[in-house]
Amino acid sequence: MYQIDFEKPCRIHFIGIGGISMSGLAEILMDEGFSVSGSDARESELTRHLEARGARVMYGQRGENITDGIDAAVYTAAIHPDNPEYREACRRGIPMLSRAELLGQMMRNYRQSLGVAGTHGKTTTTSMITEILLAADENPTISVGGILNSIGGNIRVGGSELFVTEACEYTNSFLSFFPTMEIILNIEEDHLDFFKDLEDIRRSFRLFAERLPESGLLIVNGCIDRLEELTDGLKCRVITFGGEQGDFRAENVRHDEFARAEFDLIRCGEELGHIVLGVAGDHNVSNALSAAAACLELGVPFEKIREGLKKFTGTNRRFEKKGEIGGVTVIDDYAHHPSEIRATLAAARNYPHRKIWCVFQPHTYTRTKAFMDEFAQALSQADEVILADIYAARETDTLGVSSGQLAEKIEKLGTKAVYLPSFDEIETFILENCVHGDLLITMGAGDIVKVGEKLLGL
Secondary structure: OOOOOOOOOOEEEEEOOOOHHHHHHHHHHHHOOOEEEEEEOOOOHHHHHHHHHOOEEEEOOOHHHOOOOOOEEEEOOOOOOOOHHHHHHHHHOOOEEEHHHHHHHHHOOOOEEEEEEOOOOHHHHHHHHHHHHHHOOOOOEEEEEEEEHHHOEEEEOOOOOEEEEEOOOHHHHHHHOOOOEEEEOOOOOOOOOOOOOHHHHHHHHHHHHHOOOOOOEEEEEOOOOOOHHHHOOOOOEEEEEOOOOOOEEEEEEEEOOOOEEEEEEEEOOEEEEEEEEEEEOOHHHHHHHHHHHHHHHOOOOHHHHHHHHHHOOOOOOOOEEEEEEOOEEEEEEOOOOHHHHHHHHHHHHOOOOOOEEEEEOOEOHHHHHHOHHHHHHHHOOOOEEEEOOOEOOOOOOOOOOOHHHHHHHHHHOOOEEEEOOOHHHHHHHHHHHOOOOOEEEEEOOOOOHHHHHHHHOO
16 A cells, blocks of 8 residues: 655645545645645535645546646545546556545554544544543644534644544445544444445444554443443453443433533543533433543543533534524434434424424435335434435435335324425425424435525525
8 A cells, every 4th residue: 555655745636625524634734745636526615725725626527637746646435446537547557545544644643543433423522522622722633524613624733642533434444544542432234335234334343443552442332232242352441431331421411491411420430520511412422421531531631621512512514503584493413324313303302492393315325225214213203304305425226215205104103294306395395384483403414404504595
């Protein structure tokens, strides 16, 4: 594998530079003195930001974008060998690195590197850790999968002591990483277009844990099923969070009128103090436990952990209040897995509302087919469900599934559901049916956020 020499900056080309992770890595390299170019399908805030920083960005992926002077090319899991830029780079003999391989090489440049993994909660937990470290006047380098206002984007370039990043399991990306500390938040079925089944996913998380050195630390959710299969025989130290037996636990959990949780933080039977979160939902109590455990291990005082967790009010698209229209509160959330949907709707129950409307856009045909019944069960927690067309992402429809089928299953569970193919139809339906006091949640990993933003005139 090609190794980047961070002491000798060169020119790196990113195929798919506009992605949330790729744009962040490109910016880190630019801060290290590298020359960066890249391409993406369309212009975005992230690409415009990179251009303002000096990157050369081309729109549309074509072989002619690969020019003389490129020392290495970086690509994402969505880029396949038939991509014209990938093909041309190979023809020219330009060294190729996956996004994960580049990120792994970056991790080696820091004294400590923390990878936050799990089926759900990576962005939120990484952001919580960021807020805590900033409250403690630390100087971490951060790569987060969402826009975090406190760092002005999805990347923060700091010193060489600590690197904190999300560690995604899709295509086994995190097996290219070199962490000294890991968090595993949860393990559930997902990405079944790549993994065979849950056991295959569990094997990957075990291999991820095995990447820790003997001096490393694994912070893992103690409620994960058959936890010993993940932890037995590891050379590193292991601490757990959550449940009744975790090393780090939450006691006396309660919620305020906006569903934000507070609790007493317990470490190994000792009460450390009271935590008040700035975000909603019991799932964020679990995320906060792991963030607190990691930061205590990094030497952050409890008072700074308390301060950082209270200051964290969420990233974009994580139970994000977008505004109000006609007395209807509009929330946007990235949930695209049944467990995430259940967590978001459970949080919504503690939020002021007359009726909860969920506008859901399924993400990928593979996921929709694999979890059709689970999606129906989870969405039935809402009072009314509006379904958009499936967001294809990297796939084409070869599985014969549709949002209309999902609507039928939700209806059979006793919850009103309607399938409307276009965003214009959805917006009209909302204006005709939502009333003062209702809570409207646009939900999904695609572009469903546009519905709420258009209604609000954003």
